[in-house]
Amino acid sequence: MKLLVIEDERDLSESICTYLGQEQFVCETAYDYEAAMEKIHLNEYACIILDIMLPSGSGINLLATLKEEGKSEGVLIISAKNSLEDKINGLKLGADDYLAKPFHLAELGARVAAIIRRKSFDGKTRITIDHLVLDISERSLKSTAGEEIALTRKEYDLLLYFISNKNRVVTKEAIVEHLWGDEIDMADSYDFVYSHIKNLRKKLTQAGCPDYIKAVYGMGYKFVISS
């Protein structure tokens, strides 16, 4: 699956490509308006990550062009502008999601995965990973043996987040931001994340799955699926 990263900051663009490239994604980059326009016209992408403040043109125009030509790519806007008007403006023009800088790469990964799921599965909302079968629309989880695994809402979101960032280290604070939003301030203590992860891990192992969640000491967690 191909992604297009339209971002004028080369360092950031590189980081995004490296991170998402570890998955099944192939990343292409465009650093300015013209290059982005050219690539949009030449290729089809599964998802476009778009910075709206570009040299020599606005990302909003690119988005408008995409929608005018009836392209079906999912568009995720990344922007330093965090105001409500900018978000509404971007989403009104047909973007699928809006992420304000600075963001965690894991959060970006989860959102890109969500957009691609929505765009490319066309009603088939079932994801099968190793021993797990997730139904996104029903928000249910079964093991491949057919056994239902009951999860709370947070546990389900957590699992989906891990799956979207599988085999990569996700920090505790990235998890907190994803599950509880940016506004939450837990005084730098993320112990409550630990209890959620402990419960999720227990439920998965009880259903006969291997222990997917590995703690990376001092940093966070990793959802490991050995292929």
Added chain:
Amino acid sequence: MKLFTRYNRVNLALTAILLVLSAAAYYLVINRILIHELDEELDDYKQKVESFANSSGNLPEKGVLEDLVVKYEPSQEPVAEHYSTIKQYDPDEHKMEKFRQLVYTQRAGNNSYRVTIAKPLEGFRLLRKTIVYSTLGILAIIILVSLLVNHLLLKRLWNPFYDSIRAVRDFRLHGKNPPGFPKTKIEEFDFMNHNLDNVLRNARTDYQLLKEFTENASHEIQTPLAIIRSKLDLLIQDESLSESQGKILNSAYIAIKRISKLNQSLLLLAKIENNQFP
């Protein structure tokens, strides 16, 4: 109190005082002229009496047709000739009347008489009445006219002023419409509108610049933060990181989180200060 109500009050008070003063002056002057005329009349009569007495040695008969009241009294003591205003009974009108009289001593033959010639001051009452009533009338007309002018004309004259004030009141810094002052032919109001328009436009421009600045400042800070955070996100993927290195990275994460929060708080403060919230 409205400006013109106040102005009108002062104006009316002054007009009233001036009118009363001028009426008094008018009365005094006319009074003087009339009395002077009267005195001359009396003097005329005196001349006639004198010439009659000198030629015939007798005093003339009292005139019947004239409204003069003439008295002759035999008197040895000469009196100085003098004019005076007195009150006495008027047999024609059957009531007390004011008279102007001339008293002097007249010799007729060997006798000496005190002659009193008096004429009623009827015209003066009328004069006083006329002046008082006309003054009151003029005063009433002035008050009426000024009230009418105040109500009909001044309200319309001041309309542009109130329109401008309303336009300023409805003006919002973050709004999109220009203030829009109505055109007016009155120079002062036009001058005021022109200046108000300039001030409001400048204020809005400054406000827009400030707003853009706060957003741009956030952009400039957020982008490097995004780069640092993404690089750290990549760094922790490294399998060979030791535990102590992980701790160092964790501290770096927390610091970035703090800068990012601080930046957002500052932006929020700036927004609240600019009243651009939400």
